[in-house]
Amino acid sequence: MKIIKDKKIIEDNWSHITDDDAISLGNITISLSRWNDEKSSLSSHTGKIGIRLAPSDIIEDISDDLNKISLIGLEFPAFTDGRSFSHARLLRSRYDFKDEIRAMGNFMPDQVFYLSRVGVNAFQLNNSDQLEAALSTMNDFTVQYQASTS
Amino acid sequence: MYQYTETDQTLIDERVNQYKRQTKRYLQGEIGEDEFRALRLMNGLYIQTHAPMLRVAGPYGLISSKQLRMLAHISRKYDKCYAHITTRQNIQFNWPELENVPDILADLASVQMHAIQTSGNCLRNTTTDPLAGVCIDEIEDPRPYCEIIRQWTILHPEFAYLPRKFKIAVSGSEQDRAATQFHDIGLYLVKNETGKTGFKVLVGGGLGRTPIIGKIIRPFLEKQHLLSYLEAILRVYNLKGRRDNKYKSRIKILVRESGIEQMSKWVETEWLQIKDGMEVSEDRISSIQAEFKPPLYETLAKQDAGFESSKTESSAFNTWINLNTVTHKISAYRAVYVSLKASNSPPGDITDKQLDAVAELADQYSFGEIRTTHRQNLVLADVKQADLFALWQKLDRLSLATPNIGTATDMICCPGLDFCALANAGSIGIAKEINEALDDIDYLHDIGELKINMSGCMNGCAHQSVGHIGILGVDKKGVEWYQVTLGGSSENDAALGKRLGPAIAKNKITQTIETILGVYIKQRQDNEIFLDTVNRIGVSPFKEAVY
Numbered sequence: 161m162k163i164i165k166d167k168k169i170i171e172d173n174w175s176h177i178t179d180d181d182a183i184s185l186g187n188i189t190i191s192l193s194r195w196n197d198e199k200s201s202l203s204s205h206t207g208k209i210g211i212r213l214a215p216s217d218i219i220e221d222i223s224d225d226l227n228k229i230s231l232i233g234l235e236f237p238a239f240t241d242g243r244s245f246s247h248a249r250l251l252r253s254r255y256d257f258k259d260e261i262r263a264m265g266n267f268m269p270d271q272v273f274y275l276s277r278v279g280v281n282a283f284q285l286n287n288s289d290q291l292e293a294a295l296s297t298m299n300d301f302t303v304q305y306q307a308s309t310s
Numbered sequence: 311m312y313q314y315t316e317t318d319q320t321l322i323d324e325r326v327n328q329y330k331r332q333t334k335r336y337l338q339g340e341i342g343e344d345e346f347r348a349l350r351l352m353n354g355l356y357i358q359t360h361a362p363m364l365r366v367a368g369p370y371g372l373i374s375s376k377q378l379r380m381l382a383h384i385s386r387k388y389d390k391c392y393a394h395i396t397t398r399q400n401i402q403f404n405w406p407e408l409e410n411v412p413d414i415l416a417d418l419a420s421v422q423m424h425a426i427q428t429s430g431n432c433l434r435n436t437t438t439d440p441l442a443g444v445c446i447d448e449i450e451d452p453r454p455y456c457e458i459i460r461q462w463t464i465l466h467p468e469f470a471y472l473p474r475k476f477k478i479a480v481s482g483s484e485q486d487r488a489a490t491q492f493h494d495i496g497l498y499l500v501k502n503e504t505g506k507t508g509f510k511v512l513v514g515g516g517l518g519r520t521p522i523i524g525k526i527i528r529p530f531l532e533k534q535h536l537l538s539y540l541e542a543i544l545r546v547y548n549l550k551g552r553r554d555n556k557y558k559s560r561i562k563i564l565v566r567e568s569g570i571e572q573m574s575k576w577v578e579t580e581w582l583q584i585k586d587g588m589e590v591s592e593d594r595i596s597s598i599q600a601e602f603k604p605p606l607y608e609t610l611a612k613q614d615a616g617f618e619s620s621k622t623e624s625s626a627f628n629t630w631i632n633l634n635t636v637t638h639k640i641s642a643y644r645a646v647y648v649s650l651k652a653s654n655s656p657p658g659d660i661t662d663k664q665l666d667a668v669a670e671l672a673d674q675y676s677f678g679e680i681r682t683t684h685r686q687n688l689v690l691a692d693v694k695q696a697d698l699f700a701l702w703q704k705l706d707r708l709s710l711a712t713p714n715i716g717t718a719t720d721m722i723c724c725p726g727l728d729f730c731a732l733a734n735a736g737s738i739g740i741a742k743e744i745n746e747a748l749d750d751i752d753y754l755h756d757i758g759e760l761k762i763n764m765s766g767c768m769n770g771c772a773h774q775s776v777g778h779i780g781i782l783g784v785d786k787k788g789v790e791w792y793q794v795t796l797g798g799s800s801e802n803d804a805a806l807g808k809r810l811g812p813a814i815a816k817n818k819i820t821q822t823i824e825t826i827l828g829v830y831i832k833q834r835q836d837n838e839i840f841l842d843t844v845n846r847i848g849v850s851p852f853k854e855a856v857y
Contacts, residue, residue: 161808205687240348242471246548249468254583268345270332277467293340300328303317307588 162291164272164283166258166299169291172284174210174231176264190231192217193223203228213266215243218252226257234280236265245278252279269294273301277308311372311679312323312457312601314422322419323464325426329353330412335354337409350833352432352470354425359669364403364411365428366418370397370456370480371682374668380421384664388414391662395650397722397773398477399437399682400428400622404729424465431472431559433463433544437479439487440683442640443602450499450507452482454598455536457588462537466688467636469544473551474559474607476544476769477516489684489800490513491524492776493547494561495543502530509536513543513573514565519768519776522562523804525570527577533595535581538588542581548574579669605677605692610642614695629755630702632714635693642695646676648688649712649720653745654761656738657723658686675701685722685761687715718760722773726766726783727790733766734784735790735816740764743820757827757857759839776800779826780807780842781819790816796826797844808849813856831856 161172174187179194184200189210197204202209210231211222222229232251234244244263253255262282263275272283272294275283313340329349347357354365360683366381373381381401385393388410393403404747406414418424427434443451453671459478463469468475479493490496496512509531515524520801531539547561550568565573621628635644648668650658660668668688672680675697682717683689693701705711714720721744724730726737749756763777767784774780780795791812795807827840829852834843844852 163839190381224496225425239345242431243549243553245468245471248543249545252580268341268348270341270345271471274465274467275469276511284460292334296329301321301324301465303320305321305464306466307469 161284161290163262163285164291164295165262166281167295168172169295174208176233177214177305189231193221197223209261209262213247215240215241215247217247219247219255222256226251226255229258229259231262231282233262233264233284236263236267239267241273245274248280250277259270262273269297273297277304285307311374312369312453312598318461319422322422322424322426325353325424325465326415326419329415338573348430348471350408350411351430352427353411353415353429354698355406355408356429357408357731361405362408362411364414364425365396366401366423366425367428367435367459368395368399368401368404368682370442370453370652371397371437371440371684371715372453373401373680373682374421375672375678376410376627377421377423378669378672379663380417380423382662382669384414384417385662385665387417389608391525392659394656395660395682395685395686395688397686397771398435398438399579399684400435401682404725408821411710416623421700428530430470430476431474432470433466433472434475436460437488437684439481439483440681440689441487441636441645441691442482442681443604444640444643445483445485445487446637446639447484448482448639449484449501450482451602452480452497452499453507453602455497455499455533456480457541457598457601458536458595462540463636466529469548472544472548472642473553474556474561476561477545480538484802485683486800486804487552489773489776491526491804492517492773492800495540496524500530506532508532511539511665514562514570515575516562516774517775518560518770519557520560520562521770521806522566523806524562525565525575527570527574531797534589534591535585536590538585539577539581541584542577545580546573546576549578549626565622586814587600605679607643607692609695610694612641614642617695617698620699624699626713627699627702629751630706631698633713633717633755633855634711634715635698638692641768642818643692644695644698646690646693646698646701646705647683647715648680648690648710649715650687650710651714651720652709652712653749655709656725657721657741662686664708664710665685669711670702671704674781685720685845687720689710714754714760716759717754717825718748718757718762719754720761720775722761722763724765724767724771730766730771732769733767733783734785735766735792736767737764737772737781737783740781740792740816741817744823747820747824757830757840759841760821761799761841773800774798775806776804776845777807781823783811786813792816792819794819794822794856796849797841799841808851811853814856825855826852 186207208230212233482499496508512524681689764781765772776798796812798807
């Protein structure tokens with residue numbers, strides 16, 4: 161599957177493990193609840209670990225674990241749910257998270273510009289045919305009123 | 311008034327181009343209906359009963375004559391030769407074609423105007439007092455802060471997909487003319503005990519289905535913290551506001567369900583973590599204030615002899631002066647309300663010819679500026695006493711001098727069933743009927759100050775719940791009925807109207823209003839206005855007379 165990362169279209173090299181799947185080797189993302197349940201056993205995992213956050217998850221709850229995490233996936237069940245925009249901003253500005261923040265799921269290519277302004281640097285769209293369109297919207301504006309989170 | 315910098319202009323030009331590409335992709339089937347809906351709404355475009363409706367932002371109600379001429383041009387080229395002023399000081403066009411909207415936005419951008427975030431679940435146009443900068447009871451001009459807020463809201467990346475729409479109003483005077491207590495955030499410019507000016511911050515007010523008066527979340531906020539405090543409130547709302555039910559998604563419901571103490575705790579905790587990084591510097595404030603410096607008033611006598619004698623000679627002129635003009639902070643000037651409530655046209659509508667003519671009059675008599683008001687009229691804020699008679703004659707010829715500001719026929723009215731897809735009942739037709747019934751000018755003036763607000767559905771676009779008399783259209787098995795409330799107010803003494811009784815049939819509504827006014831005339835004491843009589847005697851005497 162292809163995604164956008166740091167303004168380039170690349171192949172996704174992460175496995176996104178559902179709560180029912182067995183943990184596989186290599187780079188994996190899991191849900192926050194699974195992380196909370198299996199944190200200790202995952203300490204011996206070979207490969208990087210990413211956590212997927214639902215809009216209703218509370219960002220403070222993972223703040224102590226961020227040094228063990230290489231990717232935060234912000235899930236979009238619906239493109240109209242804007243909570244993940246605040247999550248991204250808080251991860252970058254308050255918790256100083258430097259690794260990948262990825263928007264995942266049902267968001268619009270036309271939201272990529274705002275998402276990148278709040279600190280999201282990777283985009284995994286449900287419909288990967290739209291990646292080119294998404295990439296092009298990142299240059300929609302050359303000026304802005306508010307400070308960006310990089 | 312504020313003039314765009316290169317950055318402002320680049321931003322709205324780029325926005326036009328963005329929307330042009332989005333419209334093209336939509337028309338080519340590359341953007342779905344739901345997705346495009348969100349994108350077009352944030353560019354002011356609704357799809358209504360008959361056609362799309364485009365809402366253009368009137369930033370805090372301030373418009374130049376050049377901009378007004380462009381609105382006239384747009385109404386001619388893309389619409390049916392008229393525009394409509396809204397309760398949020400915006401301007402609406404009821405008949406544009408979806409395909410033409412990018413071109414309309416480009417025309418608007420050429421005169422420093424846009425339709426950004428005039429709709430959708432985002433930060434909307436900030437509103438204020440239409441008499442800002444000229445009224446006699448001002449603590450400080452609110453417009454520079456409105457402009458600072460405007461810039462902060464426009465394309466704010468974090469708050470474009472809120473649980474629901476979000477409206478901010480700023481009032482800078484003793485008397486609240488901006489319905490500040492009925493906004494998601496209401497800001498009052500106030501002085502603290504040391505004489506320093508800052509903001510009293512209210513949160514969780516609103517009209518619509520669940521009208522609620524805003525609660526004070528911070529009695530005094532220093533100016534430099536304006537944006538960080540707004541950002542803190544918005545972040546709390548974005549994260550905690552309900553998204554499960556659109557009728558419970560406004561911040562007023564979050565405040566009501568969590569309580570103002572809890573809300574305040576959340577906001578203050580958030581604010582303490584961001585306030586030092588987001589200060590609005592004194593330099594920034596003074597450079598924006600410089601954009602709103604007073605026009606070059608002439609040094610004139612406090613009373614113009616010609617003006618005084620015209621008032622004596624023409625009782626019609628005198629009446630218009632009393633009702634449609636107000637005292638100005640410079641005694642030799644007055645602020646003039648241009649009434650958009652003539653009996654033969656829908657409340658708040660203005661034709662292309664009138665738009666052009668008002669632009670001309672603004673250039674000639676009022677430093678080229680026009681304000682829109684939340685009661686759907688226009689204001690020429692800086693007119694010399696000596697020019698008032700000539701201005702009155704010209705406005706009269708344009709049917710823009712109906713002497714009814716603040717009276718029963720100065721109704722706030724939504725487009726209703728005639729235009730709006732949401733409406734349950736007509737409102738323009740009822741407004742016309744009431745207007746005709748109260749046509750006798752002496753009767754109208756005898757009734758005096760009275761605010762009638764009428765909405766065609768419970769979304770309440772015309773603020774019926776805060777009308778001295780509120781009229782709400784409801785649908786009963788396909789028939790239009792009207793609920794009447796008495797005693798609402800959106801001013802300092804903010805209150806929600808109390809229901810008169812069961813809904814009234816369409817053919818009885820005008821008669822009901824007349825009956826209500828009859829009770830008032832009988833019961834009033836001294837110079838008591840309608841609202842005060844209702845507050846003193848309650849709803850019962852009115853109810854007994856009507857049912």
